Amino acid sequence: MPAASGESHQEWVRPRVLLRRMSSQCAAHGNIWKWTLPAWAGRFADGRTYNACPSAGVCRDLCFARAGTYRFPSTLRAHERNLQYVLDEPDAWKEQMIAELAHPRFQKPKGDIFVRIHDSGDWHSERYLRDWLDIMRTAPETVFYCYSKEITLLEEVARPEAPKNFIWRYSYGGLQDELIQPHHLQADVFPDEEAISAAGLPSQSETDLLCALGPTAIGVAANNLPAQKRKQGAQTFRTLQRAANSRAKKRQRRRQGPNLGGPANR
Numbered sequence: 713m714p715a716a717s718g719e720s721h722q723e724w725v726r727p728r729v730l731l732r733r734m735s736s737q738c739a740a741h742g743n744i745w746k747w748t749l750p751a752w753a754g755r756f757a758d759g760r761t762y763n764a765c766p767s768a769g770v771c772r773d774l775c776f777a778r779a780g781t782y783r784f785p786s787t788l789r790a791h792e793r794n795l796q797y798v799l800d801e802p803d804a805w806k807e808q809m810i811a812e813l814a815h816p817r818f819q820k821p822k823g824d825i826f827v828r829i830h831d832s833g834d835w836h837s838e839r840y841l842r843d844w845l846d847i848m849r850t851a852p853e854t855v856f857y858c859y860s861k862e863i864t865l866l867e868e869v870a871r872p873e874a875p876k877n878f879i880w881r882y883s884y885g886g887l888q889d890e891l892i893q894p895h896h897l898q899a900d901v902f903p904d905e906e907a908i909s910a911a912g913l914p915s916q917s918e919t920d921l922l923c924a925l926g927p928t929a930i931g932v933a934a935n936n937l938p939a940q941k942r943k944q945g946a947q948t949f950r951t952l953q954r955a956a957n958s959r960a961k962k963r964q965r966r967r968q969g970p971n972l973g974g975p976a977n978r
């Protein structure tokens with residue numbers, strides 16, 4: 713259904729499995745599953761463009777999921793297929809996700825199973841977020857968690873009615889960083905573990921579950937991707953975004969010209 717007739721692209725096939733076991737080192741302690749979308753923007757095989765991270769800021773150029781194994785063609789295709797499924801057949805996707813979570817492998821005592829939503833990607837629409845909230849309500853024993861840069865959407869849609877088994881944490885480096893409040897669960901990406909210790913924060917490398925179970929502020933160490941690490945230097949995503957915002961404001965002021973204001977100058 714996603715393609716207009718006559719377009720040349722691979723035949724659409726729904727993903728057979730939606731949730732995958734997390735296998736990274738930081739997921740060693742815990743029964744953690746993940747749901748992944750492609751990072752930021754791209755183009756589907758049928759030519760349509762997408763943006764799975766509408767509020768990505770400086771993180772776009774430093775994103776771990778826009779390099780390395782995430783860019784292997786088969787991996788990227790699988791993540792794009794997930795997004796395409798959500799966009800083109802939201803009802804079927806939702807039904808399949810609910811059915812998958814009802815499988816006996818997810819029927820464990822409360823707190824034994826975790827699902828990380830968005831190993832990469834983010835909340836790209838209100839409909840998608842609302843669908844996930846419905847899905848979470850069908851699996852109250854499972855804990856769902858995510859990092860996100862979509863502060864407005866989560867505060868307006870999820871905050872008033874979030875199911876108890878959903879925990880989200882804002883991560884710096886996005887266009888809405890200035891909306892993150894001191895009491896919000898939050899994470900910043902540091903150049904390395906030493907920088908996290910120097911800031912007095914616990915590190916996510918101990919366990920990814922720190923996102924859901926950790927204190928208000930935690931640190932995440934940048935992945936070992938040489939080009940990204942060079943760009944980041946000694947900064948954190950938060951300081952880089954703040955600097956980018958201040959440059960953008962200066963540019964805007966220059967474009968607007970001097971503020972001569974007042975009726976006498978009209």
Ligand code: SF4
Pocket residue numbers: 750751752764765767768769771772775776777778831832833834861
């Ligand atoms: S929001 Fe996350 S996945 Fe998207 S570009 Fe930024 S770091 Fe990457």
